[in-house]
Amino acid sequence: MSEHTSRLTKLPTRGHLPHPQRRPLPRQTEMGRRRRPVAMLALALGGFGIGTTEFVSMGLLNYIADDFGISEAQAGHVVTAYAMGVVVGAPLITTLTGRVPRRRLIIILMLAFTVGNGLSMFAGSYGMLMVARFIAGIPHGAYFAVANLIAASMADPGKRGQAIARISLGLATATVVGVPAAQWIGSVLGWSAAYGVVAVIGLFCLAGLWHSMPHMTLMPMTRPSTEIGALKNAQVWLTLASGAVGFGGMFCVYTYISWTMTERAGYPEDMMWFVLMVYGIGMVIGNTVGGRLADWNISRSVIAAFLIMAVMLVAFYFASTVAPLAILLFGLVSVGGGILTVNMQTRFMDVAGEAQNLAAAMNQSAFNIANASGAAIGGAVISAGYSYSAPALAGAGLALAGLAIFIPTLLLYRRQLAAAAAR
Structure with missing residues (x-):
């Protein structure tokens, strides 16, 4: 085979064009000044979603009670189920996932949170809703723990507290914007729609984390x-x-x-x-x-x-x-x-x-x-x-x-x- 023929055999044929290669994600030490605020914003968006779903349930209890034909006291157990997920999930996940790369872990946690709220949206019974809220609560504490540590690790010297505050700001902003908006949507379209809004926020957060979060090479396992x-x-x-x-x-x-x-x-x-x-x-x-x-x-x-x-x-x-x-x-x-x-x-x-x-x-x-x-x-x-x-x-x-x-x-x-x- 001639050199010319050999080169021709390496050219892509129709229907077999090469796929564009995704630009590799940088390590934490290679992260540019533009990527850092985007990554921090994605982390804070996760906190915004978590804060919205945690507090909006309290304003939806009367709608949940009417829909399933239960008392408001029974509906209040929905809030308890979420809190129990937080209490169980936070120490268990953080203890057992110390060797999981932080970028991968924060994405998995937000995925679990999104799935839990999606299940809450489609829950057809009181029991299913209880299970869905428990699942949604499991990644809550671990997400904030890992997100705060990531923020501290990415912070400039002497700015650790301000970096952590940016993540907490997502939760605080949820009480101003996210909770009232989701509660209004729940009152107009039904309580399940409020959890659907939270699931959409989770999807946006996942997209932001996937594209902006670097490999956290400075965080020890x-x-x-x-x-x-x-x-x-x-x-x-x-x-x-x-x-x-x-x-x-x-x-x-x-x-x-x-x-x-x-x-x-x-x-x-x-x-x-x-x-x-x-x-x-x-x-x-x-x-x-x-x-x-x-x-x-x-x-x-x-x-x-x-x-x-x-x-x-x-x-x-x-x-x-x-x-x-x-x-x-x-x-x-x-x-x-x-x-x-x-x-x-x-x-x-x-x-x-x-x-x-x-x-x-x-x-x-x-x-x-x-x-x-x-x-x-x-x-x-x-x-x-x-x-x-x-x-x-x-x-x-x-x-x-x-x-x-x-x-x-x-x-x-x-x-x-x-x-x-x-x-």
Whole structure:
């Protein structure tokens, strides 16, 4: 065969044109300045979807109850099923997937989240919906844990807190935009449509992660035994306790805010969306400020956040009959909560050693424990015959209790650092 004939045999024939090769994804160290903000935006979009589905269910319970012919108390178990998925999935996934590349894992988690919400949309029975909500909740905590660690790893020096705040900003923005929009769609087109909106958000997030997320080569792999090592760390447990107790103060009020505003302040029920929007704006402000404060001083920021929550909750109790002032103070409570969210997440990373994944997930567990306990404590106060604004005082007590746990934890940590430096 001649050289000319040999060259001809290598030319593509009709119907067998070569497929365009996908441009290989860069390693983390090769990521350009343009790709980083796109990747961060994709991660935050995932947080936006998760925040939307977590909070929108509370406003859809009456529609779900009517559709399946069940009581609103039974419909409330839908929220519990999601929370149980979070509590089970967060530590289990982060412990067992330490050797899975972070890019692959974050995509798998968002895929599972999207599937869970898609199943929620098509659930034809109460039991199927319960299962679907549990599935949707499983990747929640692990997603935030991995996303926050990815953001911290991609951050410029001295900007770790701000990078983590950008991911949390997705969740905070959901309370301002995502939840009201999805709830409105659910009220017009049926509750299942709201979960369909979340599934579409998940698909957009998947596309963004697939095309923008680099190979996270600077993030070390870990073994399950290494992650479980976090459970032997007193600082991890004490920080978890501080967050689980202190965050509960915010949920003491949030859970019963509709009754407080309508019964105590005489606020129109059809305007409650504005109250929740103010709360969401406060979370956005708290996350943004909290990221900068975390880069300044984490410990002082946590203390300040607890104090802001405690003071604003007490003020809310006394001002709960004056609607404009109550709404403002409710928003300021969420500012403290937003600051606390970012700084607690950052502190978990500092005290966890090599068990970064499990420790980061435990912050999500603390948040959901606080959600459940705060609602229960607030409900017990109301059941005891006190007014709808009384849970605010219980919430202030929880915020101060969280601070009372955190201060000795901080002193112990400083003593441990000093002892290690002296060796």
